[in-house]
Structures are given as C-alpha cells and as structure tokens.
Amino acid sequence: MNKRPDGRNPEDLRPIKIEVGVIQRADGSAYIEWGQNKIYAAVYGPKECLPKHIGNPYRAVVTYNYRMATFSVPERKNPKPGRREIEISKVSGEALERAIFTEKFPNTEIEIDVEVIDSNAGTRVAALTAAAVALADAGIPMRDLISAVGIGKANGQLVVDLNKEEEDAEDAVDIPFAIMPNTEEIVLLQMDGLLTKEEWKILCEMGIKAAKQVYEIQKQALKSKYFVEEL
Amino acid sequence: MNEIIWDLIKDKTIDELKKGIREDGRSLDQYRPIKIEYGITKNADGSASVKLGNTFVLAGVKFGLGEPYPDSPNEGAISVGTELLAMASPSFDVGPPDENAIELARVVDRGIRESKAIDFNSLCIREGELVWIIYLDLYVLNDDGNLFDASALAALSALKNSKFPKMENDKIVLKESTNIPLNLKRLPILNTFTKVEDLLLVDASLKEEKASDGRFSVCVTEDGFMTAFQKGGIGSFKKDEIDRCIDLAFKNAELLRKLL
Amino acid sequence: MRKLVIPGELVSDNSKKAGQHVFVRDGKLYSDCIGLVNESYDSISVIPLEGPYIPNINDIVIGIIEQELFAGYVVNINSFYSGFIPKKNIDFFAKVGDLVSVKIASVNEVNEVDLDSPRILEDGELLEISPVKIPRVIGKEGSMLNILKKGTGCNILVGRNGRIWIKGGDVKLAFRLIKFIESQAHTENLTDRVTKIIEEAKNQSSNVLGE
Numbered sequence: 158m159n160k161r162p163d164g165r166n167p168e169d170l171r172p173i174k175i176e177v178g179v180i181q182r183a184d185g186s187a188y189i190e191w192g193q194n195k196i197y198a199a200v201y202g203p204k205e206c207l208p209k210h211i212g213n214p215y216r217a218v219v220t221y222n223y224r225m226a227t228f229s230v231p232e233r234k235n236p237k238p239g240r241r242e243i244e245i246s247k248v249s250g251e252a253l254e255r256a257i258f259t260e261k262f263p264n265t266e267i268e269i270d271v272e273v274i275d276s277n278a279g280t281r282v283a284a285l286t287a288a289a290v291a292l293a294d295a296g297i298p299m300r301d302l303i304s305a306v307g308i309g310k311a312n313g314q315l316v317v318d319l320n321k322e323e324e325d326a327e328d329a330v331d332i333p334f335a336i337m338p339n340t341e342e343i344v345l346l347q348m349d350g351l352l353t354k355e356e357w358k359i360l361c362e363m364g365i366k367a368a369k370q371v372y373e374i375q376k377q378a379l380k381s382k383y384f385v386e387e388l
Numbered sequence: 389m390n391e392i393i394w395d396l397i398k399d400k401t402i403d404e405l406k407k408g409i410r411e412d413g414r415s416l417d418q419y420r421p422i423k424i425e426y427g428i429t430k431n432a433d434g435s436a437s438v439k440l441g442n443t444f445v446l447a448g449v450k451f452g453l454g455e456p457y458p459d460s461p462n463e464g465a466i467s468v469g470t471e472l473l474a475m476a477s478p479s480f481d482v483g484p485p486d487e488n489a490i491e492l493a494r495v496v497d498r499g500i501r502e503s504k505a506i507d508f509n510s511l512c513i514r515e516g517e518l519v520w521i522i523y524l525d526l527y528v529l530n531d532d533g534n535l536f537d538a539s540a541l542a543a544l545s546a547l548k549n550s551k552f553p554k555m556e557n558d559k560i561v562l563k564e565s566t567n568i569p570l571n572l573k574r575l576p577i578l579n580t581f582t583k584v585e586d587l588l589l590v591d592a593s594l595k596e597e598k599a600s601d602g603r604f605s606v607c608v609t610e611d612g613f614m615t616a617f618q619k620g621g622i623g624s625f626k627k628d629e630i631d632r633c634i635d636l637a638f639k640n641a642e643l644l645r646k647l648l
Numbered sequence: 649m650r651k652l653v654i655p656g657e658l659v660s661d662n663s664k665k666a667g668q669h670v671f672v673r674d675g676k677l678y679s680d681c682i683g684l685v686n687e688s689y690d691s692i693s694v695i696p697l698e699g700p701y702i703p704n705i706n707d708i709v710i711g712i713i714e715q716e717l718f719a720g721y722v723v724n725i726n727s728f729y730s731g732f733i734p735k736k737n738i739d740f741f742a743k744v745g746d747l748v749s750v751k752i753a754s755v756n757e758v759n760e761v762d763l764d765s766p767r768i769l770e771d772g773e774l775l776e777i778s779p780v781k782i783p784r785v786i787g788k789e790g791s792m793l794n795i796l797k798k799g800t801g802c803n804i805l806v807g808r809n810g811r812i813w814i815k816g817g818d819v820k821l822a823f824r825l826i827k828f829i830e831s832q833a834h835t836e837n838l839t840d841r842v843t844k845i846i847e848e849a850k851n852q853s854s855n856v857l858g859e
Contacts, residue, residue, distance in 0.1 A: 180530050181442040182477050185698065193430055197529055199475030203700060205728055214758060222474060222482050227525040228432035228448025231562035236469055236525065237484070256655075258671075258680060261702075263758040265728050270475035270482070272527065274446055275429030293655050296699025296780060298669065298680040301656030339656045339678070379654050379682055383697065383834045393776055396712055396745050400773070 159314060162323065167316045170306070170367055175287065175378035177294050185295025187378070189287035192320060193277035198287040200295040203265035211266070216259035218266045221250030223284055225273040245281045252305075252335050252344035253288060258298040267297060278321040279307040282333050285345060290375050294382070303344055304372040305335035308364040310352065315360055317367040330356075334364040338372035341365055394598040401599040405584050411595065412441070417636055419591040422647055424541070426549045431563075434550025434570065438542040441593060442532035444476075445539050447546035449570075451553050452521040453560060456512065464511020464519040468497035470526045470539065477531040495618045496526065496540045496578065499607030503576035503615040506547070510571070518558060522547075522570075533594035536605050536618075540578030545648060548572055575648060576615050577641035580605040581633045583623055588632060590640060604630065606637045610645060649836065650684040653694060659685055660692050667693025684834060697834055701779035701809040703727050703761045707752040710769070710807035713742045723748060723763060726779070726809040731763040740768045747774060747813060749805060769805070772815030775823055779810035781833040785826055792839060796825055799846035821849050 160166070171192030180186035183199035206212035223246045227234045253269065269291065271284040282305035289303040309316065310330040311323035324331055330350030336343050352360075394401075408416060420441030429435045434449035456463055470493035474482045485493070500506070511520040524546060526539045547570055554564040582592035582600045589596055592603075601623025607616035614634065619625065625633075653659060659670055659677040667686070670677050670693055679685075683694040703709070703725070711723035711731065720734040721742055731750065742748065746768060753764035777785070785806055786793050797804055801817030814822050825842055832838060 180444070180475055181532060182530055183475060184700070186475070195429060197475065201474075201478050203728055204478075224473075224482075226429075226446070226448060226471075226527055227469065227523065228435060228450050229429060230431055232560075233450035233452060233523050236471065262728070265759070268474070270473060272473055272475060272529070274448070274527070275431050277430075293682050294698060296681055296696050298699075299655035300671070300673075300678075300680065302654065337656065339658075340673075376654055376657075380652055383652060393712075393774065396747075396774065 159312070161311075161314070161316060163320060167314055168363055168367065170318045170370060171320065173371065173374050175290055175374055177290060177378050177382045183291070183295070185291045185293070185297070187287045187290040187294060189283050189290075191279065191283040191286070192318075193275055194273070194280050194283045195275040196271055196273050196280065196284045196287050198269065198271045198284065198291040200267065200269050200288075200291045200297065202267040202295070203262040203297070204268070206264055206266045212264045214263055217257070217262035219250050219254040219257060219259065219269070220266060221246045221253060221269045221271070221288065223249060223271050223273075223281065225276065225280070229273045229276045248345060248347065249281060249285050249288070252285060253292065253303055255342070255344045256289070256299045256301050256303050256337055257292065258300065261298055267292075278319055278324045278331075279333075281305075282307050282335060282345075285335055286371055286375060290378055293379055301337035301339045302372060302375055303335050304338045304368040304375060305333070305345060306364060306367040306371055308332045308334050308360045308367070310350065310356065315356055315363065317363050332360065332364070334368065336365060336368045338369050394595050397595075398599045401595060402584055405587055405589070405596070405599070411593065416587060417590045417640070419640065419644070420593070422541070422644070424545050424647055426545060432546070433553055433565065434546045434548070436542055436545030436549055438538050438545060440534060440538040440541070440591065442530055443534060443538045444528075444530040445535065445542040446527040446529060447539070447542035448525050448527075449546050449550045450523045450525075451550075451560065452523055453513075453518060453555070453558065454521045456516060456519040460508070461516035462512045463508035464521060465508070466497065466501060466506060466522040466524060468493045468500075468524045468526070468543065470496070470528070472528045472531070472535075476528045480531070491618075491620065492535055492539055493526065495536060495605060495616060496543050498616040499540055499576045499578050500543060500547070503574045503607070503609050503613065505572045505574040505576055507571065507573060513555075520552070522550075531594060533597045534580055534582075534591050536580040536603075537578050537591060540607070541644065544572075544575060544577070548648060574609045574611065575645050576607050576609050577637075577644050578605055578607045578616070579633070579637035579640055581636070583625060583629070588629060588636075590636065604633050606634055608634075608637050608641045610642070612638075650686065652682075652834070653679040653685055654682050655680055659694060660687075665691035667691040669694040669696055695783070696780045698778065699780045701725075701727050703752050703755045703759060704808070705752055705755060707808040709750060709752060709809040710774070710805065710811035710813055711748045711750050711763070713744050713746045713748065716742070716744060723750065725750070725761065725763075726776070726811060727759065727761070729760050731761045733763050733766045738766050742768055747772070749807065749813070769813050772803070772813050773819055775812045775814065775826055777810050777812065777826060777830040779808065781830045782806060782808055782810060784833045784838060785812065785829050787839065792829070792842065795839065795842060795846070796822060799843070800825070818849075821846070
C-alpha cells in the first residue's frame with residue numbers, strides 16, 4: 158500500500174464540510190466543501206408543474222440542474238451548459254428520485270439546482286451529496302438520504318475519492334458512486350476506464366464504506382441546524 | 389416567502405417607509421450589513437463573494453489571451469457575464485441570460501470599464517497581436533434585492549483579488565499563478581437608489597423593490613468622477629432627485645470602499 | 649427531549665401503528681422527513697420540522713385573491729395549486745389582493761382543492777411562517793393560541809397553510825411571539841417561555857408609562 162499524491166491512504170476521504178440552509182429564498186439548501194470542491198445546492202417545490210404538459214398525474218417530476226461556474230475549472234468554461242452537465246443532471250436527478258416519495262405529489266415539480274464554484278474532481282458526487290441534504294432541508298418526504306463518493310483506480314492502486322491529479326493518472330479509472338445508506342441500494346453508478354471484476358468487488362465495498370462516512374457528515378449537518386450543542 | 393405576499397403588503401410597506409421605518413430598522417440611506425470574502429475558489433484567478441443582507445453574489449475572474457480590437461491594438465479587454473441562477477429565487481429559471489441578467493452585467497461592466505480602474509494598456513502583451521482578456525463572471529445565488537450594488541461590489545472585490553496566470557509561449561499555463569496582482573487604479577462603486585413614491589431608498593430589499601416605481605444607479609470613483617448611470621424600471625426621477633442620489637452616492641461609496 | 653430524526657432513519661423496532669411521516673420497511677419503522685419522534689400509546693409518528701403545506705379536508709386556510717373571473721375568484725392558498733370560489737356561493741365582492749379565510753371542502757388525488765365557507769378578512773395584517781410550525785402556534789387544544797390572544801389583545805386567525813391574520817391589539821408583539829415560536833418549534837416548554845416574553849413586554853410598557 159502506497160501513500161497517495163496528497164498523502165492520503167487508499168480509503169481516506171478528503172475533508173468534507175456541509176452547511177444547511179444557506180440560500181434564504183429556497184425551500185431547502187446546502188453548501189458543501191469537499192476537498193477543493195465547493196458547491197451550492199438549492200431546492201424549490203413541490204410546486205406547480207410549468208409548462209403543464211411536463212407533469213405526471215401519478216407522481217412529482219424531479220428536475221436536477223447541475224452547472225459549473227465559468228471560473229470553477231482551470232480553463233475558463235463556456236457559461237452555456239454542455240453535454241457533460243446535461244448528462245450529469247439526468248443521472249443525478251434519477252438517483253435522487255429513487256429516494257423521494259414522488260407519488261405523494263402528483264402533477265408537481267421538485268426542482269434542484271446545484272452550482273459548482275470550485276472543482277477538483279468528484280464534483281458530481283459532492284453535488285449529489287449536498288442536493289440530498291437540501292431536499293431533506295426542504296422537508297420533501299424521502300425513503301433515505303443519498304450519499305455519494307467517487308471510487309476508482311489511480312497509479313496502480315484502488316482508492317476512494319480521487320482528486321484531479323489521480324484522475325489524470327495514466328491508468329485512472331473513475332467511478333461516481335451513490336447509495337441509499339440505510340439499504341445500501343446503489344442509485345448512481347458510472348465508470349470509464351479499464352477495470353477487472355475483482356477490482357470492482359473490492360471497490361464496491363470500499364465505496365459503501367466511504368459513502369456511509371459521507372452519510373454521517375450529512376446527518377450531523379442536518380441535525381446541527383436544530384441542535385448545535387449536540388456536536 | 390411567497391412573492392404574492394409582497395404585492396399584497398405593498399401599501400403597508402409604502403406607509404411604513406413614509407414614516408421612515410424599514411423592516412430591519414435601518415434608515416433610508418443606509419446599507420444592509422455587508423460581508424465580503426476573497427479567494428473563494430482556487431481555480432479562479434481572482435474571486436470574491438458578497439453578502440448584502442440576504443442578497444448573495446459570487447464573482448470570479450479568469451484571464452484569457454486574445455487578439456486586441458483593431459481600433460485599440462495596444463489594449464486588453466474585459467468581458468462581464470451574469471448568471472441569475474435558478475437557485476437564487478423561485479422566479480428565476482434555468483436558461484441563457486435574460487434581459488435582466490444582461491442589463492445587470494452591462495451596468496457593472498460600464499462602471500468598471502469607464503472608470504479606467506484597469507490600465508488596459510498594461511494588458512497588452514504584443515501590440516496588435518496578443519493581449520490579456522479579463523473574463524469576469526457574476527453568479528447570483530440569492531436575490532433579496534439590490535443585485536446591482538451587490539454584483540458591482542463582488543466584481544470589484546474579485547478584480548482586486550486577481551493575480552495574473554503564468555504564460556509560456558503565448559499560452560496560459562493552467563493552475564499556475566504569477567503572484568502578480570491586477571492593479572486597480574481606482575475603486576468605482578455602484579450605488580443604486582430605489583424610488584418609492586417620492587422617497588429615495590438606499591439598498592432596497594426585494595420587498596421594497598416590489599413596492600417601488602423605479603431605480604437609479606450611479607457609479608462613482610474616489611476622485612470625484614461618475615463613471616456610469618442607469619435608470620431602470622417604470623417610473624421617473626426628477627433632476628433634484630438625481631442630484632440627491634449623486635450626493636448620497638459619493639458619501640456612501642466612501643463607506644463601502646473602506647470594506648474592500 | 650424528543651428524538652430528532654432525518655429521512656430514512658430508524659424510528660422504532662417495534663410494530664406499533666405507523667402514524668404520519670413514518671413508513672415501514674422489513675417490519676421496522678423509519679422516518680420520511682427531518683422531524684421529531686412522537687410516540688403515543690398505540691402509534692408512532694414524526695412531526696416534520698420542514699416542508700410544504702399539504703391540504704387536508706376541513707383545514708381552515710388563509711387565501712389571497714389572485715384573479716377574478718366571470719364565475720368566481722381564483723385564490724392562492726400557498727399550496728401546489730390555487731383554489732376557486734364560485735361567486736354564487738358568496739355574498740361579498742372581493743378584489744385582487746384581498747384576504748379570505750376558507751375551508752378545504754375536498755382534496756382530490758392530485759392535491760387540487762375545493763373551497764368552502766369563504767369569509768373576507770378586512771384590514772388586519774398578514775404573517776407567513778413555515779406551515780409545519782402551525783401546530784405549535786395553536787398548541788394543545790388551542791392553548792398557545794389562547795395565550796397569544798390574551799397576551800396581545802389581538803384577534804388572531806391561524807391558517808393551516810402557514811398564514812396568520814392578526815387584527816387589533818399589540819400586533820408587533822404578536823408578530824414577535826409567533827416568529828419566536830416558529831424558530832423554537834423543535835424545543836420544549838414553549839408555553840412557559842412565551843408567557844415570560846409577554847410578561848416582560850407588559851412590565852416594560854408599564855415602566856414606560858410610569859416614567
């Protein structure tokens with residue numbers, strides 16, 4: 158086992174800090190710092206579906222907008238959302254929808270907006286982690302939170318929570334991964350790179366363990382809005 | 389809070405303002421508490437966040453390289469963009485900048501550009517060929533009124549926080565900074581006044597904006613210049629009202645400048 | 649102290665009846681929201697600390713006239729959809745922006761409502777708070793509301809949709825007390841603390857008079 162470029166052990170997460178209720182006008186909101194990643198998440202709804210035809214008579218429609226600020230990456234990003242942001246928005250929204258009791262709010266929309274203002278690999282899992290907290294803060298009925306983490310491979314080693322340097326490694330494999338922590342159901346899973354079945358088996362275990370650590374931080378953040386002294 | 393409520397209590401808001409009472413107890417010519425934080429993101433070449441009461445705006449600067457305009461071959465350029473994020477208000481939607489965002493960006497841009505705060509000549513690398521372009525992007529995270537002043541303040545703070553990136557063979561070396569700051573020769577401050585009947589409010593909250601007929605913004609420098617005007621909204625200002633705004637702008641700008 | 653839970657957190661191992669905001673998984677009870685566990689002799693539920701107003705039959709709510717149509721008024725009730733009051737059912741004229749109290753007569757499966765017993769609310773002031781905190785403003789069998797009314801001399805009408813209409817009396821004090829209750833809704837001994845604030849306010853005003 159080798160130390161990683163930033164001195165972490167393979168199973169170590171970068172420092173994570175979550176604050177709840179940071180966007181005053183939103184129904185629920187959260188801010189997350191995850192390593193160098195900094196992300197705001199806000200929730201509006203359930204609200205009337207506009208335009209009406211996007212509504213579903215049996216459940217709420219979940220809209221997730223993942224966006225990156227122009228200055229959040231080394232080379233200035235075009236302010237127009239790209240294909241990457243649209244894809245991430247789709248899979249992340251679907252992940253959250255699994256946890257929400259959407260059937261309680263037919264014909265309505267639940268809108269989740271996340272904005273990445275600084276980034277260093279793993280923004281989509283950090284955003285999803287913050288969004289789940291924002292949803293709970295909005296009082297949206299849910300089966301569970303969603304806890305997310307990146308897992309993968311870098312420099313010949315299986316690791317959790319890759320940073321940018323690791324993501325850029327020759328043999329890098331990056332797997333955005335999210336679960337409902339109480340049932341361990343996987344709700345987000347993507348991958349690109351070369352990975353063996355054995356490696357995945359190990360990584361999945363590492364991912365669940367890491368996601369549960371993320372969950373504890375989410376839980377503390379939500380509860381500390383009401384009982385600071387418990388911290 | 390539901391915006392329908394503000395329309396409903398518009399008359400009450402006006403009555404209270406006439407008595408000189410504002411919801412948070414400040415006087416008509418006073419700003420809400422202001423909190424500025426610098427260097428909020430590492431990937432930006434300069435960044436800052438501004439909280440003006442509950443109004444919350446981020447600004448980030450990225451340097452780019454490009455050709456100068458033919459009519460100013462030895463000058464760099466600045467480009468200001470604004471995103472009224474959907475998260476900032478139940479009435480904002482995702483999508484390309486609308487007229488409100490564009491107006492906001494252009495007013496902030498004018499105030500800074502016209503003040504010559506930035507020495508555009510110093511942004512020239514090779515005359516007629518290569519210059520620095522400053523991309524300044526504003527992100528509104530929460531709208532509780534007076535986005536203009538909050539955005540302008542955030543913009544200036546981010547510029548003040550900016551350092552040139554490293555350049556090699558006419559290309560920017562990503563993730564490396566030179567530690568050479570962008571020098572600002574002036575600190576232009578935007579002051580927006582909201583008119584409610586015949587009252588002029590400094591730093592209106594959203595609730596107050598909902599009760600207003602119009603706004604007037606003026607950008608002023610520390611050496612007595614005005615660098616931008618903008619009147620917006622339905623409604624009008626008399627000359628003496630404009631004069632009052634200008635006097636107050638110079639006075640308030642001095643206080644705001646101290647926060648930078 | 650009641651237990652604070654978040655969505656998906658275990659509320660109870662035993663098979664008591666699941667009340668509101670509790671769901672069953674593998675024979676155990678879990679919360680579906682952030683809230684406080686409330687256990688009675690036969691059931692267990694979670695009182696949410698955040699969330700929207702969900703209309704229920706017989707709720708009294710405060711609406712705002714949003715639009716006038718030929719046949720009636722469209723009323724904003726701070727829910728997913730606006731309600732409608734037919735003109736044939738009422739004996740008053742209203743204009744856009746007027747406040748009305750209405751009863752929820754029925755709710756369909758998509759949370760659309762029919763409204764009943766409309767009453768126009770003249771003058772007075774409106775306060776909006778988080779709808780899930782309304783039960784604490786009312787208190788057990790209306791106990792908190794009685795304290796508020798007595799302590800402030802105000803006429804107070806509490807809408808289940810988070811809107812509160814206040815008329816006459818010490819409106820400022822009423823606003824302050826209700827906002828206090830909203831911010832402290834997750835804590836205990838609220839009644840005592842509210843009573844104390846009212847007493848302090850009274851003492852202060854009598855001191856001013858005494859000077």
